[in-house]
Amino acid sequence: NAGVTQTPKFQVLKTGQSMTLQCAQDMNHNSMYWYRQDPGMGLRLIYYSASEGTTDKGEVPNGYNVSRLNKREFSLRLESAAPSQTSVYFCASSGGARGYTFGSGTRLTVV
Amino acid sequence: DQQVKQNSPSLSVQEGRISILNCDYTNSMFDYFLWYKKYPAEGPTFLISISSIKDKNEDGRFTVFLNKSAKHLSLHIVPSQPGDSAVYFCAAPAGGTSYGKLTFGQGTILTVHP
Numbered sequence: 699n700a701g702v703t704q705t706p707k708f709q710v711l712k713t714g715q716s717m718t719l720q721c722a723q724d725m726n727h728n729s730m731y732w733y734r735q736d737p738g739m740g741l742r743l744i745y746y747s748a749s750e751g752t753t754d755k756g757e758v759p760n761g762y763n764v765s766r767l768n769k770r771e772f773s774l775r776l777e778s779a780a781p782s783q784t785s786v787y788f789c790a791s792s793g794g795a796r797g798y799t800f801g802s803g804t805r806l807t808v809v
Numbered sequence: 810d811q812q813v814k815q816n817s818p819s820l821s822v823q824e825g826r827i828s829i830l831n832c833d834y835t836n837s838m839f840d841y842f843l844w845y846k847k848y849p850a851e852g853p854t855f856l857i858s859i860s861s862i863k864d865k866n867e868d869g870r871f872t873v874f875l876n877k878s879a880k881h882l883s884l885h886i887v888p889s890q891p892g893d894s895a896v897y898f899c900a901a902p903a904g905g906t907s908y909g910k911l912t913f914g915q916g917t918i919l920t921v922h923p
Contacts, residue, residue: 800852
């Protein structure tokens with residue numbers, strides 16, 4: 699099925715460890731996004747990529763980096779994980795009147 | 810600065826009754842709004858949208874109303890079903906179309922009791 703695929707689905711990190719969250723879409727969308735969801739905070743934009751080769755900061759970019767590897771793939775990297783980065787992370791792409799298509803999320807716990 | 814606000818964290822209704830979920834916004838430049846539905850362990854999925862040139866949009870059991878003067882929109886679900894139990898987010902794109910960066914509200918957890 700066409701859509702947005704995120705890996706991994708779950709991850710536990712120790713403080714200071716690094717990891718990369720992977721995201722790929724097969725809908726030929728130009729724009730891709732990374733959001734985090736925290737209780738009572740809704741979905742907050744971390745980084746986005748309006749098109750291949752471009753990336754921009756969102757509302758909460760500190761502690762994260764991104765790479766738009768090609769039109770399909772947009773990865774999110776935590777260089778030195780902190781407990782405050784415990785969250786559920788969603789990747790999304792957009793290209794139509796329905797707004798975003800989201801992946802199923804990555805639940806990250808930093809201990 | 811929370812530009813899109815959902816002030817009710819949760820809502821509980823009986824099956825068959827109406828559910829009304831509310832959303833307020835502060836940015837008068839917003840002219841397109843979307844509602845997303847999210848089940849546990851899944852990503853949000855698109856539910857319904859409305860353009861500011863309309864004050865109502867209906868899709869089956871779901872109707873969204875927009876009051877531009879009050880900067881307020883609401884989602885009505887009639888009749889509510891247990892399968893509607895989920896988190897509902899309202900959202901608005903920065904660019905005034907469905908393609909832009911979306912700003913989301915905090916979400917409202919809807920529970921529909923059988």
